[in-house]
Amino acid sequence: MTEQTLTQPEAPASAQVQAQTPAPAPEKPKKSRRPLLWGIARWTAAVLVLGGVGAGTAMGITALERTDVPGLATESDGRWDYPKLALPALPEGALRPFTDGNDGEIHHADLRQLLLPAPKGATVDPKLKGGWVGLDTYLAHFHADDRVAVKEALSESALRHVAARGWTTPDGTSTRVYLMRFSSVAFAEAFKDDVLDTGTRGSRLPAGVDGETVDSSLKDVRLSFLSLYSFDERKPYGPEQTRWAYIQAGDTLGLVVQSRKGEALTVPFQQTVALQAQLLS
Incomplete structure (x- = not known):
C-alpha cells in the first residue's frame, strides 16, 4: 500500500477564536496502559505455552507403562509369566470334583x-x-532305595494314570509336575499317607536329597477341599537345592518338584504349586 500524507482540515472560525484566548494549562497526560497490558499478554502467552508443554509431558507419562518411564521401573517380584489358565471342558453330564453330586470327588477331565x-x-x-x-x-523322583517300597504302595493303591510335565526356566530352575489319578479318594489318600510317612527318614525324599524341613511358604494358600504338604531340602545341601509339595485333591494326587543351583527360589515355587492346585480344584 502506498504511503499517504494526511492533512488536518482547516479549523472553523469559532475554533480559531477560541484558540486566540489563553487556554488553561493542559492536564498531565495519563500514563498509557498499553505497554502494561502488552506485557501481561506476553507473559500470559508464555505461561500458556509452558503449561501446554507440561500437560503434554504429563499425558505422555500417564500413557506409558510404568516400566517404560525412566526411574519408575519396578523390579519383578520373581513370578513367572504363565499362560492364561482355564479348566478343560468336561464330558457331557460330568461334574467338577468338588461340586454337589460328585460325592466321590472324581476328576472327570483328561488328567493331561x-x-x-x-x-x-x-x-x-x-x-x-x-x-x-x-x-x-x-x-x-525317589531315592533308589525307596523305589521298591513306593512301587509296592502304588500297586496296593489302585493307581490309574500318571501324567507329567517338566521344564527349565532361564534362571536354571528345573520344575517337574506329576499328577496321579487313583480309583478313589481313599486310595489316593492312602498312598499320600504312605509317601509322607514319618519314619526314620521322614517323608520319602527326592533323589539326591538327604534331609528335609517343612516349608511354610504355602501356609497362606487357601483352597477349599484341597490339602498341601510342602518341604524344603535341609541345609547343608549340595550344589543345588530342591523344594517339593504334594497336592491332595480328591481322587488325584499332585507332586510339584523344583530344583535350582544354589537355592530354589520361594516365589516361583509358591506360584507354581498354587496354580497347579487351582487347576485341580
Whole structure:
C-alpha cells in the first residue's frame, strides 16, 4: 500500500477564536496502559505455552507403562509369566470334583489337560511333555532305595494314570509336575499317607536329597477341599537345592518338584504349586 500524507482540515472560525484566548494549562497526560497490558499478554502467552508443554509431558507419562518411564521401573517380584489358565471342558453330564453330586470327588477331565503349562521362556523337558508317563518315570523322583517300597504302595493303591510335565526356566530352575489319578479318594489318600510317612527318614525324599524341613511358604494358600504338604531340602545341601509339595485333591494326587543351583527360589515355587492346585480344584 502506498504511503499517504494526511492533512488536518482547516479549523472553523469559532475554533480559531477560541484558540486566540489563553487556554488553561493542559492536564498531565495519563500514563498509557498499553505497554502494561502488552506485557501481561506476553507473559500470559508464555505461561500458556509452558503449561501446554507440561500437560503434554504429563499425558505422555500417564500413557506409558510404568516400566517404560525412566526411574519408575519396578523390579519383578520373581513370578513367572504363565499362560492364561482355564479348566478343560468336561464330558457331557460330568461334574467338577468338588461340586454337589460328585460325592466321590472324581476328576472327570483328561488328567493331561489339568497339568500346569510351562511358563513363558521355559524349555520343556522332551521326556515330560505333558502326556502319560510310565511308572518308572515317576519312581525316578525317589531315592533308589525307596523305589521298591513306593512301587509296592502304588500297586496296593489302585493307581490309574500318571501324567507329567517338566521344564527349565532361564534362571536354571528345573520344575517337574506329576499328577496321579487313583480309583478313589481313599486310595489316593492312602498312598499320600504312605509317601509322607514319618519314619526314620521322614517323608520319602527326592533323589539326591538327604534331609528335609517343612516349608511354610504355602501356609497362606487357601483352597477349599484341597490339602498341601510342602518341604524344603535341609541345609547343608549340595550344589543345588530342591523344594517339593504334594497336592491332595480328591481322587488325584499332585507332586510339584523344583530344583535350582544354589537355592530354589520361594516365589516361583509358591506360584507354581498354587496354580497347579487351582487347576485341580
